[in-house]
Amino acid sequence: MKQAKIGIIMGSQSDWATMKHAADILDELGLAYEANIVSAHRTPDRLWDYGKTAADRGLQVIIAGAGGAAHLPGMMA
Known part of the structure; x- marks a missing residue:
C-alpha cells in the first residue's frame, strides 16, 4: 500500500x-490518503x-472540513 500523502480531517464523525x-x-x-477526526x-x-x-509523516496536502463555525480548517491553516 502506498504511503498516504493526503490527509482528510474532520471535526466529528x-x-x-x-x-x-x-x-x-x-x-x-x-x-x-488517511482520514481522521480531530476536533478544534x-x-x-x-x-x-x-x-x-x-510533513514528517509524508503528507503533502490536508483537506480539512467541519460543520458549524468550521474552526478546524482555520486552525489547521
Whole structure:
C-alpha cells in the first residue's frame, strides 16, 4: 500500500457524510490518503500535533472540513 500523502480531517464523525466525497474522488484517482477526526474544540492539542507532524509523516496536502463555525480548517491553516 502506498504511503498516504493526503490527509482528510474532520471535526466529528457526522462530518464524514460530506468529507467522504473527497475520499471517493481520491479513491477514483488511486491516491493514498488517511482520514481522521480531530476536533478544534474538543481536542485542540491533537489537532496541533496532527498539523505539526504532517510533513514528517509524508503528507503533502490536508483537506480539512467541519460543520458549524468550521474552526478546524482555520486552525489547521
